[in-house]
Amino acid sequence: MSTILDLLVQGAQMALVLLLAPFLTGLVRKVKARLLRRRGPPVLQPYRDLIRLFRKEVVLAHNASWLFRVAPYLIFAATWVAVALVPTFATGLTFSWSADLIAITALIGGARFFLALAGMDVGTSFGGIGASREVMIASLAEPAMIMITFTVALIAGSTQLSSIAQFMLSPEAGLSVSLGLALVALIIVSLAENARVPVDNPATHLELTMVHEAMVLEYSGRHLAMVELAASLKLLLYVSLIACIFAPWGLAAPGAGPIALAVGAFSYLVKLTIGAGLLGLFETAIAKMRVFRVPEFLGGAFMLGLLATLLLFVLRSH
Amino acid sequence: MSVVLLFVAALLVLALLPIGFGRAARVSTALYLAATAISLFLFGFALSHLVSGGAPLTLKLPIGLPFVGANFRLDALSAFFLAVVNLGGTAASLYGIGYGRHEKSPERVLPFYPAFLAAMNLVVLADDAFTFLLSWEFMSLASWALVMAHHKERGNARAGYIYLVMAGFGTFCLLLGFGLLAGPDGGYTFEAMRAGHATPLIEALILALVLVGAGSKAGLVPLHVWLPLAHPAAPSHVSALMSGVMTKVAVYGFVRIVFDLLNGGSWWSGLVVLVLGGVTAALGVLYALMQHDLKRLLAYHTVENIGIIFIGLGLALAFQANGMAAGAALALTAALFHVFNHSLFKSLLFFGAGAVLTATGERDMEHLGGLIHKMPLTSFAFLVGCVAISALPPLNGFVSEWLTFQAILISPVLPQWALKLTIPAVGALLALSAALAAACFVKAFGITFLGRARSKAAEAATEVDRFSLTAMFALSALCLLAGILPGFVIDGLAPAIQGLVGAHMPPQAGERWLSIVPIAESRSSYDGLLVFIFIALSAFIAATAVHRLASHALRRSDPWDCGFPNADPATQYTAGSFAQPIRRVFGTLVFRAREHVEMPPPGSLEPARFETTLRDLVWDGIYAPIAGGINYAADHINWMQFLTVRRYLTLVFVSLVALLLVLAL
Numbered sequence: 001m002s003t004i005l006d007l008l009v010q011g012a013q014m015a016l017v018l019l020l021a022p023f024l025t026g027l028v029r030k031v032k033a034r035l036l037r038r039r040g041p042p043v044l045q046p047y048r049d050l051i052r053l054f055r056k057e058v059v060l061a062h063n064a065s066w067l068f069r070v071a072p073y074l075i076f077a078a079t080w081v082a083v084a085l086v087p088t089f090a091t092g093l094t095f096s097w098s099a100d101l102i103a104i105t106a107l108i109g110g111a112r113f114f115l116a117l118a119g120m121d122v123g124t125s126f127g128g129i130g131a132s133r134e135v136m137i138a139s140l141a142e143p144a145m146i147m148i149t150f151t152v153a154l155i156a157g158s159t160q161l162s163s164i165a166q167f168m169l170s171p172e173a174g175l176s177v178s179l180g181l182a183l184v185a186l187i188i189v190s191l192a193e194n195a196r197v198p199v200d201n202p203a204t205h206l207e208l209t210m211v212h213e214a215m216v217l218e219y220s221g222r223h224l225a226m227v228e229l230a231a232s233l234k235l236l237l238y239v240s241l242i243a244c245i246f247a248p249w250g251l252a253a254p255g256a257g258p259i260a261l262a263v264g265a266f267s268y269l270v271k272l273t274i275g276a277g278l279l280g281l282f283e284t285a286i287a288k289m290r291v292f293r294v295p296e297f298l299g300g301a302f303m304l305g306l307l308a309t310l311l312l313f314v315l316r317s318h
Numbered sequence: 319m320s321v322v323l324l325f326v327a328a329l330l331v332l333a334l335l336p337i338g339f340g341r342a343a344r345v346s347t348a349l350y351l352a353a354t355a356i357s358l359f360l361f362g363f364a365l366s367h368l369v370s371g372g373a374p375l376t377l378k379l380p381i382g383l384p385f386v387g388a389n390f391r392l393d394a395l396s397a398f399f400l401a402v403v404n405l406g407g408t409a410a411s412l413y414g415i416g417y418g419r420h421e422k423s424p425e426r427v428l429p430f431y432p433a434f435l436a437a438m439n440l441v442v443l444a445d446d447a448f449t450f451l452l453s454w455e456f457m458s459l460a461s462w463a464l465v466m467a468h469h470k471e472r473g474n475a476r477a478g479y480i481y482l483v484m485a486g487f488g489t490f491c492l493l494l495g496f497g498l499l500a501g502p503d504g505g506y507t508f509e510a511m512r513a514g515h516a517t518p519l520i521e522a523l524i525l526a527l528v529l530v531g532a533g534s535k536a537g538l539v540p541l542h543v544w545l546p547l548a549h550p551a552a553p554s555h556v557s558a559l560m561s562g563v564m565t566k567v568a569v570y571g572f573v574r575i576v577f578d579l580l581n582g583g584s585w586w587s588g589l590v591v592l593v594l595g596g597v598t599a600a601l602g603v604l605y606a607l608m609q610h611d612l613k614r615l616l617a618y619h620t621v622e623n624i625g626i627i628f629i630g631l632g633l634a635l636a637f638q639a640n641g642m643a644a645g646a647a648l649a650l651t652a653a654l655f656h657v658f659n660h661s662l663f664k665s666l667l668f669f670g671a672g673a674v675l676t677a678t679g680e681r682d683m684e685h686l687g688g689l690i691h692k693m694p695l696t697s698f699a700f701l702v703g704c705v706a707i708s709a710l711p712p713l714n715g716f717v718s719e720w721l722t723f724q725a726i727l728i729s730p731v732l733p734q735w736a737l738k739l740t741i742p743a744v745g746a747l748l749a750l751s752a753a754l755a756a757a758c759f760v761k762a763f764g765i766t767f768l769g770r771a772r773s774k775a776a777e778a779a780t781e782v783d784r785f786s787l788t789a790m791f792a793l794s795a796l797c798l799l800a801g802i803l804p805g806f807v808i809d810g811l812a813p814a815i816q817g818l819v820g821a822h823m824p825p826q827a828g829e830r831w832l833s834i835v836p837i838a839e840s841r842s843s844y845d846g847l848l849v850f851i852f853i854a855l856s857a858f859i860a861a862t863a864v865h866r867l868a869s870h871a872l873r874r875s876d877p878w879d880c881g882f883p884n885a886d887p888a889t890q891y892t893a894g895s896f897a898q899p900i901r902r903v904f905g906t907l908v909f910r911a912r913e914h915v916e917m918p919p920p921g922s923l924e925p926a927r928f929e930t931t932l933r934d935l936v937w938d939g940i941y942a943p944i945a946g947g948i949n950y951a952a953d954h955i956n957w958m959q960f961l962t963v964r965r966y967l968t969l970v971f972v973s974l975v976a977l978l979l980v981l982a983l
Contacts, residue, residue, distance in 0.1 A: 306746045312730065313741065
């Protein structure tokens with residue numbers, strides 16, 4: 001009986017992230033629009049966009065290969081699995097042990113690998129420029145993410161997100177310099193990974209600095225919908241990740257009752273809203289940087305992560 | 319044991335057969351078929367020995383050094399490497415059945431191929447210094463002959479020359495190292511060496527010599543220079559053996575001498591190995607990213623993977639020196655797991671490069687493209703190799719890197735300050751090289767197989783033969799299996815690890831859902847099988863749901879490309895332009911990369927030019943001065959070649975007296 005319940009909770013988590021992802025994207029857009037004194041599209045607009053895309057036919061380039069058609073589903077699947085493994089409203093879900101933070105990073109890396117390949121499949125110059133820049137950004141964002149993982153894992157004594165969240169909730173966890181550095185680094189990595197300002201601009205096409213949008217330029221219809229949904233899921237993943245590690249309050253403990261789960265779900269929604277507000281505020285306040293300034297920005301995150309890890313290595317005396 | 323040696327001897331006999339009628343196509347097929355069968359048997363034997371955990375088998379032949387003989391021994395470590403060697407050998411021989419038919423000068427390949435296989439087998443079986451060195455040198459020479467098989471192609475003769483010099487130097491260092499290990503009493507069997515005790519100074523000397531000897535064969539920076547020249551020059555199945563297997567034999571040499579004969583060492587030996595490994599990993603992948611030659615890119619990538627293996631070995635040495643057997647076991651398992659993984663996917667990728675070479679006659683990625691349409695099966699297998707080597711779950715490359723990361727995460731307990739400060743930096747280099755590897759293989763696969771054909775040859779490519787495809791798909795399947803069932807590999811490695819560091823990782827077979835748990839579940843666990851099932855299931859659900867509920871209409875049209883479609887394939891991104899951002903970010907420092915743009919004034923009809931220059935600082939800083947010094951010395955002692963007999967006799971007399979004086983003192 002408990003196994004079925006566990007599976008249900010795990011399933012609920014997977015459905016929840018899928019349902020909430022476009023909402024988060026819409027919320028960020030709304031916040032940005034309001035800050036610019038525009039009315040902006042409704043928060044539910046991303047859902048409508050997705051439904052419209054799903055209904056449209058796919059226009060495929062003549063020389064697109066099977067990889068181009070398979071990639072959207074693979075990208076979506078890898079991202080969805082990665083998000084499903086991050087504790088959102090409860091820790092210790094049935095399958096949370098099957099992959100740790102390193103594996104989640106690598107899953108996101110896998111999704112990116114196929115996205116970059118899909119960008120190169122049709123053989124257009126825009127696809128190539130997007131893929132080329134994406135892997136350049138990833139080559140710095142991924143190691144920075146691993147260093148953040150090291151920092152958090154050394155503090156919490158685990159790379160499992162459930163264990164990390166439980167440790168952060170326990171009285172043993174305290175403020176530390178390393179944790180602060182890791183938070184800053186994680187925010188930088190999240191901005192870069194999700195193609196947000198100042199690294200990339202999610203709202204533009206046809207700008208020479210674009211990265212993500214250039215890769216998906218040839219996609220249309222349901223394929224584009226899958227890629228867009230995966231992008232929304234990825235944004236949700238990073239917000240959930242920051243919430244789970246640095247603000248784990250309200251997370252339901254393993255085997256908790258329905259009330260605790262409801263509290264967890266509610267606090268998760270609150271955290272998402274706050275995250276969307278902060279992201280919108282940040283994006284409005286800052287300008288997009290030139291593409292070759294990005295390595296310095298991300299290199300900073302990498303160095304912060306390394307510094308945080310180094311501090312922990314040095315301070316660990318036993 | 320004798321049965322193993324008999325089969326190895328059969329390989330040697332096989333090497334003699336094609337002499338005389340090596341040009342016949344049937345001989346080539348028969349030889350590769352026989353080599354496949356023999357390798358497969360040896361693989362099966364090694365695997366069964368490893369899994370059954372039987373006592374070491376030994377055999378002494380009355381040949382070789384007087385009173386020492388030729389000693390052979392098959393213990394768990396040898397059995398593991400014997401399995402790796404022969405798995406690679408089986409795949410390469412199977413691939414060779416098809417690939418060998420396109421060989422233009424088979425008489426230059428066929429005799430040396432089985433000899434090369436036999437030599438690698440003998441190295442991992444040898445149990446005394448003489449047999450080891452003899453087999454090692456035999457392996458070097460056989461592979462050198464294979465590198466020189468196409469000696470008329472540009473650059474191959476130089477590659478062969480540099481390889482020969484480096485191999486000779488490496489063996490020379492190993493020879494001195496064994497001399498030090500044997501001590502003044504001359505105990506040349508490994509058993510005697512194990513019993514011996516070295517002073518710290520001698521130990522440091524041995525470590526340095528072994529690092530140079532085995533490291534040059536494996537491709538440690540800065541001893542890697544020959545590797546990206548020689549590996550691509552050989553026929554592709556031999557490239558696969560050299561990159562996938564021979565470098566592993568070199569790792570075996572290092573592990574055997576340092577962990578077994580020397581019994582570990584001090585903590586600083588771990589430090590040295592760690593730093594070398596980290597630098598090798600990061601530099602190797604950066605070199606690889608700058609290459610446009612598919613096979614050379616793969617060869618440079620071998621350098622990176624050797625770095626990852628040595629990071630694991632260095633961590634193991636550091637843990638062992640501090641008496642932390644469990645940590646040492648974890649790090650060593652990670653290293654040996656990566657040895658196994660790399661032998662799988664690097665062979666696979668070289669097979670793919672060979673298939674491309676057969677189909678198009680091109681190795682230069684700038685002339686390829688669009689092959690996914692012409693060679694769908696090859697491109698699929700190559701893609702699996704790319705995902706595996708980029709350390710992406712759920713394939714095997716990820717598992718060994720994950721284990722290495724786990725080993726790094728338990729290393730703050732190490733007491734030495736130098737280690738505390740170095741290990742995070744090495745971890746950062748490892749993370750950087752993993753991310754760059756993914757970038758490198760997006761480039762390798764994207765430019766070669768995706769997009770539009772950049773040359774007539776790529777346009778006309780066709781799928782390769784069945785044997786080559788079978789070999790590639792078998793290796794792809796193994797990459798997947800090792801990735802989703804890593805627990806079995808870890809358990810299989812346990813006897814070898816136990817023998818080296820006195821502990822092994824906790825048995826993984828009993829974990830739920832076949833997951834792996836290196837230390838404790840609350841700390842870290844990974845389940846490749848579940849991740850694989852989840853991804854497959856989610857992709858399947860998504861695809862089914864979309865096709866059921868949403869539109870499944872599809873229309874083919876011209877590419878959109880923001881409204882500027884251009885039919886000329888030259889407008890695509892090239893390998894050079896793809897790597898440009900990374901070259902700017904990392905290459906400016908590491909390779910002194912400079913870009914030079916020549917833009918004619920408006921109205922001028924001259925073409926604009928864009929030039930990039932890269933400098934190999936390792937070559938400029940180390941090898942060029944040495945070569946220059948040798949040339950200088952050769953020029954200045956040249957007069958000694960033209961002396962009279964009288965003067966030569968005087969010279970002989972003087973040197974004799976000088977030597978006697980040295981002895982007398």
